[in-house]
Amino acid sequence: xxxxxxxxxxxxEFDRDTAVTLREEGVFDAELSTGWTILGAVxxxxxxxxxxxxxxxxxxxxxxxxxxxxxLTASVPGPAVIRTEVVRAGRxxxxxxxxxxxxxxxxxxxxxxxxxxTFGDLATLSDEVRTTAVPPRLPPVERCLGPADGPAAIxxxxxxxxxxxxxxxxxxxxxAVGVPSGKxxxxxxxxxxxxxxxxPYSLLLTVDALPPTxxxxxxxxxxxxxxxxxxxxxxxxxxxxxxxxxxxxLAGGYLEEDADVWDSADRLVAQSRQLARAPRG
Amino acid sequence: xxxxxxxxxxxxEFDRDTAVTLREEGVFDAELSTGWTILGAVxxxxxxxxxxxxxxxxxxxxxxxxxxxxxLTASVPGPAVIRTEVVRAGRxxxxxxxxxxxxxxxxxxxxxxxxxxTFGDLATLSDEVRTTAVPPRLPPVERCLGPADGPAAIxxxxxxxxxxxxxxxxxxxxxAVGVPSGKxxxxxxxxxxxxxxxxPYSLLLTVDALPPTxxxxxxxxxxxxxxxxxxxxxxxxxxxxxxxxxxxxLAGGYLEEDADVWDSADRLVAQSRQLARAPRG
Numbered sequence: 001x002x003x004x005x006x007x008x009x010x011x012x013e014f015d016r017d018t019a020v021t022l023r024e025e026g027v028f029d030a031e032l033s034t035g036w037t038i039l040g041a042v043x044x045x046x047x048x049x050x051x052x053x054x055x056x057x058x059x060x061x062x063x064x065x066x067x068x069x070x071x072l073t074a075s076v077p078g079p080a081v082i083r084t085e086v087v088r089a090g091r092x093x094x095x096x097x098x099x100x101x102x103x104x105x106x107x108x109x110x111x112x113x114x115x116x117x118t119f120g121d122l123a124t125l126s127d128e129v130r131t132t133a134v135p136p137r138l139p140p141v142e143r144c145l146g147p148a149d150g151p152a153a154i155x156x157x158x159x160x161x162x163x164x165x166x167x168x169x170x171x172x173x174x175x176a177v178g179v180p181s182g183k184x185x186x187x188x189x190x191x192x193x194x195x196x197x198x199x200p201y202s203l204l205l206t207v208d209a210l211p212p213t214x215x216x217x218x219x220x221x222x223x224x225x226x227x228x229x230x231x232x233x234x235x236x237x238x239x240x241x242x243x244x245x246x247x248x249x250l251a252g253g254y255l256e257e258d259a260d261v262w263d264s265a266d267r268l269v270a271q272s273r274q275l276a277r278a279p280r281g
Numbered sequence: 282x283x284x285x286x287x288x289x290x291x292x293x294e295f296d297r298d299t300a301v302t303l304r305e306e307g308v309f310d311a312e313l314s315t316g317w318t319i320l321g322a323v324x325x326x327x328x329x330x331x332x333x334x335x336x337x338x339x340x341x342x343x344x345x346x347x348x349x350x351x352x353l354t355a356s357v358p359g360p361a362v363i364r365t366e367v368v369r370a371g372r373x374x375x376x377x378x379x380x381x382x383x384x385x386x387x388x389x390x391x392x393x394x395x396x397x398x399t400f401g402d403l404a405t406l407s408d409e410v411r412t413t414a415v416p417p418r419l420p421p422v423e424r425c426l427g428p429a430d431g432p433a434a435i436x437x438x439x440x441x442x443x444x445x446x447x448x449x450x451x452x453x454x455x456x457a458v459g460v461p462s463g464k465x466x467x468x469x470x471x472x473x474x475x476x477x478x479x480x481p482y483s484l485l486l487t488v489d490a491l492p493p494t495x496x497x498x499x500x501x502x503x504x505x506x507x508x509x510x511x512x513x514x515x516x517x518x519x520x521x522x523x524x525x526x527x528x529x530x531l532a533g534g535y536l537e538e539d540a541d542v543w544d545s546a547d548r549l550v551a552q553s554r555q556l557a558r559a560p561r562g
Contacts, residue, residue: 065507065508065535065556066351066507066508066556068349068351068397068508068510070347070349070368070376070397070398070399072368072369072376073369087351087353087392087395088353088354088392093507095351095353095395097378097395111368111369114368114376114378114397115397116349116351116395116396116397116508117351118351118507118508118556122533125532125533125534125535126533126534127533128532128533128534129531129532129533130498130531130532131529131530131531131532132464132465132528132529132530132531133529133530183413184413217411226346226347226374226399227346227347227349227397227399227510227512229349229508229510229554231508231537231554231556233530233532233533233535234532234533247413248412248413248414248549249412249413249414249514249549249552250410250411250412250413251406251409251410251411251412251514251515251548251549252403252406252407252408252409252410252514252515253406253407253409254346254406254514256512256552267532268529268530268532271530271537271554273510273512273552273554275346275347275399275512
C-alpha cells in the first residue's frame, strides 16, 4: 500500500483520535471517533490507548507497563470524560486509576470502562532479554490476506478496518470462507494504515485489533470483552508488527484471548489476556 | 499426609484467615495473618482471596470471574481495612473496586493494593466445554516433591508452606539443588494442608502460591508482583488441583508468569497472568 505521505508518531490519525484535553487536574475531555468503530461500537483497544494517554499525562512515568481494563457498557462515538486518580507515585513505578464516562441525552452519566494501570519508563530498563517465546511464523506480508482479499469478516460498517493494515496468515482465515480451523488462533501482520510506527500507546490498540479467535472456533457474532489486561514490555522498533492471538479455554460461554505482539527487531513487545463473552452462534 | 480431621469449605484455617468483617457499608475490617507469609511478607494470592471475599459480600453476584490487582506496597501481618465500591451492578455481571490499606504506627494510612474485579455466578454458566488446553502431565503425587523432601526453596521463615500441600513435579525442581532447567516452568499438585477443598476464593490463592518460575530460570531472590489478573472459570470439583506456571518473556528486568489451574474433573478452573519484577540474582 503506497502512502501519499507516511504519518509519524505524534502526527497521525491515531494520535489525533486518541488525544485528550486537560480540563482540570486529573480530568480530561475526549472525543470518541467514529473512525475506530465496528458496527457502531467503539473498539476496546482504541479506548485503552486513549485512557493510556490520559494516565500518561496524569502519572509521573511515561509508559504503560500493565493496564487492566474492566469494560462496563458499550461506548459510542462522541464526547467522553476521563477521570484519573494517582493511586501511588513511586520512584520507578506509578499506579493510576481511570474511569471513562459518557452522557446520555438527558444528562445521565454512564461509565464505560474502569482502568487500573501501572506506568514506568521503558527507556530505563536493562537490555537483558531471555525470552523463550518465539515469534509467530508468518508468510511474507504479500502472501497474507487483508480485507480487500475476501469477504468482510464482519458484514456491515467497520470503519476501523480502513485505519488498520492487518494482513492475516491464510492458514488462520478459513473462517472467512466458512471453514474455521477450530484451533482458536489468528495471526498476522499489523500496522496502522497511514504508516505511523508503533509506540507503547498504539500497542494498547494492537492487542485488541485482530478479528477475534472465536471466528476461528466457528462462532459468529459479537465477542464482548469483559476484562483486558495488557503488558507493554519494550518500546517497539519501527516497522511492521506481528501479532498472534490464541484461545485455549472456551467454556461456559466465556473464553480467554491471549495476544502476543512482536516488533521488527524480534522483541516480544506486548502481551495481553482478555476474558470475553463467547458469541452464542 | 494423614489429617486428624479434614477441614471443609467454610470451616478451615483459610476461611478464618481470609474472613472480613463489615464495619459500615462497603468497608471491611480484616486481619492479615502471619500464617500466610514468606519471609515476613504476606502472600499476594492470600490478599487477593481476602479482597475477593470482601467484594463477594459487596457485589450482587457471588463468584470472581476476573480479578485484577495492582500491588502498591508490601503488606505486613496485622490489621487492615478493605474499602469497596460497586462500580456497576448488572444482571449477569457486576464490577467492583477494592482497596486494602494498613496503618503505620503514627496513624499514616498506606495503601497496599488496589483491585478491580468483575463477579458473576458460575452456577448459571452453560455446561459446554471446548477447552483445547491440556492438563499438565504430572507424576503421581507420591512421586512429587514437597518441602520435606529437600532443601527449602526460600531459606528462612515461610509460614505459608505449612498451610499448603504442594508437591512439585521432580522435573521442575532442579533449581532446589542448584540445577534450574532454564525453561521457566514449575508444575505440581496443590491442596490446602488441612484438606479443605478448593472454591473460587481459594483459587485466587492457588494462582500465586507455587515457587516462582524465576527459580527455574536460575534467578534467586524475591520476585515481587506488580500486577496479577486471575480468571476463575469454573467451580472446582473436590480433590487435588494441578497447577502449572510458566514464563516466556523474561526481559528488561521484568517477567510475566502465567498460571493454569486444573481440577480433579479435568476442567481448567482458573487462569492467571502476572507481571513481576525479576530478581537481580
